[in-house]
Structures are given as C-alpha cells and as structure tokens.
Amino acid sequence: MRATCWSGRNTVQVEEVPDPKLLTDRDAIVKITSTAICGSDLHLYDGYVPSMTKGDILGHEFMGEVVEIGRGVGNLAVGDRVVVPFPIACGGCGMCAKGLFSVCENANPNAGMAEKMWGHATAGMFGYSSLTGGYAGGQAEYARVPYADVGPIKIENDDLTDDQVLFLSDIFPTGYMGAELCDIQPGDVVAVWGAGPVGLFAIASAILLGAERVIAIDRFDYRLDKAREAGATHVVDYTQVDVPVVLKELTGGRGPDACIECVGMEAHHSHPIVHGYDRVKQATRLETERPHAVREAILSCRGGGTVAITGVFGGFMDKFPIGSMMNRGITIRTGQTPVHRYMRPLLERIEKGEIDPSFVVSHHLALDDAPKGYEMFKHKQDNCTKVVLKP
Amino acid sequence: MHSASEGVDGTAPAVGPVRLADALGWSSSALGAPMTVAPRRFLRAIGVRDDPKAVAWTLGVGVREHVATLNIVANRQRRIGMWSRVAGDAMDLTLLAAAYRHKREDEARLFGAMGVVGTLLAVDLFTAVGLTRADGAHVSDGSGSTGVGVEHDTGGGHTRVRTAVTIRRPEAEVRAAFRAFAWTAFDPAALEASGDVRFERAPGNRGTEVHLDHEPVVRGGGLGAAAAKAVGQAPDQKIHDELRRFKSLTETGVIARSETSPEGPSSARQILHKRQPAQPVEGA
Numbered sequence: 001m002r003a004t005c006w007s008g009r010n011t012v013q014v015e016e017v018p019d020p021k022l023l024t025d026r027d028a029i030v031k032i033t034s035t036a037i038c039g040s041d042l043h044l045y046d047g048y049v050p051s052m053t054k055g056d057i058l059g060h061e062f063m064g065e066v067v068e069i070g071r072g073v074g075n076l077a078v079g080d081r082v083v084v085p086f087p088i089a090c091g092g093c094g095m096c097a098k099g100l101f102s103v104c105e106n107a108n109p110n111a112g113m114a115e116k117m118w119g120h121a122t123a124g125m126f127g128y129s130s131l132t133g134g135y136a137g138g139q140a141e142y143a144r145v146p147y148a149d150v151g152p153i154k155i156e157n158d159d160l161t162d163d164q165v166l167f168l169s170d171i172f173p174t175g176y177m178g179a180e181l182c183d184i185q186p187g188d189v190v191a192v193w194g195a196g197p198v199g200l201f202a203i204a205s206a207i208l209l210g211a212e213r214v215i216a217i218d219r220f221d222y223r224l225d226k227a228r229e230a231g232a233t234h235v236v237d238y239t240q241v242d243v244p245v246v247l248k249e250l251t252g253g254r255g256p257d258a259c260i261e262c263v264g265m266e267a268h269h270s271h272p273i274v275h276g277y278d279r280v281k282q283a284t285r286l287e288t289e290r291p292h293a294v295r296e297a298i299l300s301c302r303g304g305g306t307v308a309i310t311g312v313f314g315g316f317m318d319k320f321p322i323g324s325m326m327n328r329g330i331t332i333r334t335g336q337t338p339v340h341r342y343m344r345p346l347l348e349r350i351e352k353g354e355i356d357p358s359f360v361v362s363h364h365l366a367l368d369d370a371p372k373g374y375e376m377f378k379h380k381q382d383n384c385t386k387v388v389l390k391p
Numbered sequence: 392m393h394s395a396s397e398g399v400d401g402t403a404p405a406v407g408p409v410r411l412a413d414a415l416g417w418s419s420s421a422l423g424a425p426m427t428v429a430p431r432r433f434l435r436a437i438g439v440r441d442d443p444k445a446v447a448w449t450l451g452v453g454v455r456e457h458v459a460t461l462n463i464v465a466n467r468q469r470r471i472g473m474w475s476r477v478a479g480d481a482m483d484l485t486l487l488a489a490a491y492r493h494k495r496e497d498e499a500r501l502f503g504a505m506g507v508v509g510t511l512l513a514v515d516l517f518t519a520v521g522l523t524r525a526d527g528a529h530v531s532d533g534s535g536s537t538g539v540g541v542e543h544d545t546g547g548g549h550t551r552v553r554t555a556v557t558i559r560r561p562e563a564e565v566r567a568a569f570r571a572f573a574w575t576a577f578d579p580a581a582l583e584a585s586g587d588v589r590f591e592r593a594p595g596n597r598g599t600e601v602h603l604d605h606e607p608v609v610r611g612g613g614l615g616a617a618a619a620k621a622v623g624q625a626p627d628q629k630i631h632d633e634l635r636r637f638k639s640l641t642e643t644g645v646i647a648r649s650e651t652s653p654e655g656p657s658s659a660r661q662i663l664h665k666r667q668p669a670q671p672v673e674g675a
Contacts, residue, residue, distance in 0.1 A: 017670045018673045024646070025645060026643070054668060055668025093559055109652035109657070109660075113661045130661070133647070
C-alpha cells in the first residue's frame with residue numbers, strides 16, 4: 001500500500017510499504033477514505049518530537065471502511081464506515097474505566113520509554129513516535145486499528161460527508177475539551193491563542209458552551225477571518241499589538257476568565273529577542289518547547305481563572321511563570337484528549353446541525369501529494385488551514 | 392533570615408562527609424583566588440620561580456579550583472567533585488615535585504606547600520570515601536523508598552527489584568492468572584512461596600495490587616549485568632516487561648502490539664527502537 005512516511009526533518013515521502021495485518025484478536029483493518037494532516041504532525045515534520053525513526057508512517061486523523069476484523073471485535077462488521085480516535089486505548093484498565101482513555105495503562109507497549117521522560121506513560125497513539133507506542137499511522141491507504149471494539153465510532157448517517165465527521169478523530173474533541181476544561185459560566189470572556197484548526201474548534205465550542213465573548217489571537221489575517229466565522233467576537237493580531245495589554249483593555253482590566261492555548265511547542269513571539277531566546281534554546285536542545293502562548297495565557301488570565309492547554313508539548317520549558325500562577329490562583333488544565341468519550345456527544349451535535357466541522361478544511365489533496373500538503377500547511381501557503389488527503 | 396541553611400553553607404562545623412565536602416568545596420575557591428588573581432605572587436609564596444610556563448600552570452590550576460567549587464557547592468555533585476579533588480591533589484603533588492627539580496627558589500616554602508597539599512589529599516580522600524560509602528548505604532537500604540523501582544545493591548552483583556502493578560480484577564482472579572501466566576523472568580510458585588510477591592486490594596475498588604520484592608540472580612558478574620542491561624535482557628527489565636504483558640493480558644485478553652513492538656512490551660525493542668520504523672512488517 002501507499003503510506004506517508006517520515007524521513008527526517010522537513011521531509012515526508014509517500015512510499016510503498018507492506019499492507020497491515022491483524023496482530024491481535026481485537027484489531028481491525030480500515031481502508032482509509034479520508035485522512036488529515038494535524039498541526040501536531042508539524043512538530044514531527046519539524047523534528048522536535050524525540051524518538052522518531054525514518055520510515056515511520058504518520059497520521060492520526062483518519063476514517064474509512066472496515067475491511068477485516070479480529071475475532072474479538074464484536075461491535076463492528078466488515079463494510080462499516082468508521083472514524084478512528086487518535087489515542088489507542090484498551091478499554092479495560094483503571095484509567096479507561098474512568099474515561100481517561102488518553103492515559104490508558106495497557107495500549108502503549110513502549111510505556112517503559114515514556115516513563116523515563118514523563119514519569120508515567122500515555123496511551124498508544126497512531127503515527128506519533130516510539131514514545132507513544134511506535135504504531136503505524138493513518139496517512140495511508142490502510143491502517144491496523146488495535147482495540148477496534150473500543151475506539152472507532154460507526155457513522156450510520158450516510159448524509160454526513162467525510163469532512164463533517166473526520167475531525168471527530170482528534171481536533172474537534174481536542175478544541176471542545178479545551179473549552180470544556182474552562183468550566184465556562186454565562187457572561188464569561190474566553191481568549192484563545194492560535195486560530196489553527198484546534199483553535200477554531202475551541203472558539204466554536206466556547207460559544208456552544210455559553211461564553212459571552214471569545215477573543216481569538218493569531219498572526220494571519222485569513223485565520224483571524226476564519227476565527228470570526230467560527231464565532232469569535234474579537235480578533236487580535238499579536239504581531240501588531242501587545243496581547244496582555246489588549247486583553248486587559250478588552251476585558252475592562254480584569255483579564256479573560258479563561259484562556260485556551262492551541263499553539264504548542266513551536267509558538268512565535270512578535271518580539272525578536274524573546275522569540276530568539278527560546279528559538280536558540282530549542283534548536284540547541286536546551287529546552288524542548290517554545291512556550292510563548294503558555295506564558296502569555298497565564299500572565300493574561302484573570303485571578304482565579306483557568307488556562308487550558310491543548311497544544312502539544314514534549315518535555316521541558318524554561319521561564320514558566322509559576323509566580324503568577326501560584327499567587328493569583330490560576331488553574332491549569334490540560335491533557336491529550338480522551339477522544340473516545342467525546343465522539344458520541346459531538347457526533348450528535350453534528351447531526352443536530354449545531355456545528356459543521358467541515359468549515360476548517362481549506363485543501364483536499366491526493367495521498368501522493370502529502371509532501372506538498374505538509375509544506376503548504378507548515379508555511380501557511382495559499383491560506384492553508386487544514387489539509388485532507390484522499391487515498 | 393537566620394536559618395539552618397547558613398550552617399549547610401559551611402559556617403557550621405563540618406560534621407559528616409557532606410558538610411566536610413561543602414567546606415572543602417569552598418576552600419577550593421579560597422585557594423584558587425590568589426592563583427588566578429596574582430599567580431606570580433602565589434608562586435613566590437610557595438617558593439617556585441615565576442617563569443611564564445609556571446604562571447600558565449598556576450592559572451590553569453586556579454581555574455580548576457573554581458570549577459571544583461561550582462561542582463561541589465553549587466552543582467551538589469559532592470561525591471564526583473570530591474574524587475576530582477583527590478585527582479587534582481595528586482596532580483598538584485606531581486607539579487610541585489617537578490617544580491622542586493627545575494624551578495626551586497625556596498626549599499622550605501616548597502616543602503611547606505607539599506605538606507599542605509599532602510594533608511589536603513588525605514582529607515579529600517577521607518571525605519570522598521565517606522561519601523561513596525554513604526551513597527552505597529543509601530542506595531541499598533530500601534526502607535525509605537516508595538517501594539517502586541529498582542535498587543542496585545553496590546555490595547554485590549545483584550539487583551533487587553521492588554515494583555508494583557494494579558490489575559483491575561478481583562484478587563482470586565489475579566492470583567489464578569499469576570500462576571497461569573508464562574513467566575520467564577521467575578518461577579511464580581517459588582515467588583509466592585518465598586513471599587517475594589504479595590497481592591493486596593487496591594483502594595477505591597480499583598482491583599488488586601501485585602507487589603514484587605525480588606532479587607533475581609544476576610549471571611556474569613558486573614560486566615555481564617551491564618551487557619545484559621544494554622540490550623534489554625537484564626532480570627529487572629524482563630520482570631517489568633512481563634508484568635506489563637501480564638497486566639494487559641489479564642485486563643484485556645490481549646497483549647498490546649505495535650508495529651515496532653510486535654511482541655508487546657519489550658525493553659530490548661525500546662532500546663533498539665530505531666532499528667525498525669512504524670510500518671507493517673512483511674509476513675507478520
């Protein structure tokens with residue numbers, strides 16, 4: 001089959017690789033109909049996620065048709081149309097029992113590696129380095145889906161297009177979780193850093209959950225336009241203004257009640273010296289993150305407010321403003337999204353017409369054009385917000 | 392603020408190897424300062440001719456002394472720092488002996504300097520040995536530990552494994568599964584008989600905790616153990632791999648298998664994870 005393989009920093013290739021086969025009774029093989037490039041894939045592309053190997057198949061946002069199932073998968077049949085969540089979770093451990101599927105205790109066979117870096121391991125994840133299990137990803141023609149009786153959700157409504165349901169695999173639940181973690185009350189003002197796909201879903205979700213005002217922060221006009229489309233009441237271009245100052249002004253001096261960080265480890269800062277400091281430390285591996293948005297969100301948030309972090313981070317950051325966080329009682333909530341528990345309720349919202357996730361898509365490309373898709377997405381060419389690949 | 396920390400910084404009498412190490416760490420800079428600030432005067436004071444080569448050596452040794460302070464006091468690498476000081480003392484004695492032969496100006500002062508360095512060597516050695524012993528005692532005594540992890544007994548070639556895992560199943564079921572699982576790292580019956588494995592109810596209805604406190608036999612001595620560890624075949628690595636497989640199998644009926652770890656959790660695969668990309672394997 002054809003598959004998108006990581007082949008070192010800033011290079012992906014679509015290669016011929018062996019077809020996947022069932023490895024356990026609880027596996028299924030899915031023939032992929034749509035698969036997307038995630039902003040977090042760019043961290044892999046840029047080479048900032050450790051434990052990648054040349055040849056790793058990328059991709060953790062995919063959907064398709066079940067073509068083969070193991071004996072232990074009772075709830076799926078060949079021919080079912082399914083969306084697959086990006087975390088791989090067993091459904092049987094203590095964490096899964098609590099609904100914390102992204103920290104499943106069994107599904108990551110490389111948990112020992114992850115424990116060395118993070119203390120405890122995460123669940124398995126498709127196409128996201130050895131630390132999360134070394135699973136082949138879904139930017140390919142086929143994928144093996146472990147614990148297929150736990151993860152995939154069946155899409156029975158044929159009126160829904162792939163673009164409408166594909167993002168149940170990651171970014172819609174991730175953006176939604178960001179808003180949900182903020183425990184939004186009527187009248188709340190929410191600021192969202194990053195108007196990429198996750199940020200757009202966080203904005204839309206904050207509105208769905210009752211925020212009165214949502215302020216979007218980004219540096220690209222076309223993304224800020226999308227943010228308005230998603231429901232943002234205010235937009236801020238951080239290259240033109242000092243964000244904390246503007247946020248104070250927009251909130252009558254209080255600061256936002258909640259801040260959602262949708263940027264991750266490769267943030268930019270408009271001040272060249274501040275940006276350069278973390279850029280150099282990251283390039284020389286003295287820190288793994290460029291965490292400008294996290295710092296700014298904590299400093300901007302009102303006393304006693306909540307900062308939700310949905311951006312992906314790898315290891316260790318410098319200059320974490322713990323003084324601001326501690327003295328002002330900021331709550332930080334975060335996590336890899338336990339997608340499984342959001343799929344059903346969010347699918348219902350899509351079916352009811354409360355949201356149409358396809359608004360984030362800017363490009364459809366053939367699977368073989370994946371390298372072009374990565375370049376466009378990385379460099380924000382042609383107003384790129386989201387690339388969907390069609391195998 | 393007057394606090395106990397002042398004492399730790401060396402103003403209190405140096406009792407115990409740690410305090411002694413910190414005091415000696417500060418003394419490094421006290422000695423290094425005149426060497427770096429006024430190397431010529433320092434050389435005259437110890438009775439050595441201050442030619443350019445001797446000055447260069449003195450500057451070098453002075454910098455080394457400051458590094459020693461940073462390492463021991465600021466970096467808290469006391470044990471390594473003290474052994475470095477021992478090596479430094481030996482180097483200084485060699486330098487002084489060379490100076491005695493080629494650059495002697497004042498014999499009495501040179502002998503005095505040698506005496507001081509000799510005394511420092513004895514004190515440094517005493518402290519370094521003390522710290523090493525204290526570290527060994529700390530590592531092999533597991534009484535203060537949380538009970539999870541691996542402890543290395545520096546006294547012998549053995550590795551004691553203390554670890555625990557929670558299985559979301561009732562105790563009777565976990566016990567039965569424990570006996571039935573195909574362990575290669577140990578004999579489950581022998582472990583139960585010796586009391587090296589213990590089953591406890593996990594709080595909050597979370598199933599059963601399996602606690603292991605086991606000292607597997609390590610073959611091949613220190614070198615063999617290190618070699619086994621490097622390829623993921625050490626007894627503690629095997630125990631951890633098999634415990635994960637046991638948990639997965641008992642809770643889910645299967646062992647989690649990825650493209651890069653097709654046999655399930657494996658320390659060897661993790662160490663050699665770059666050998667194989669995350670792609671389906673032909674014929675797997």
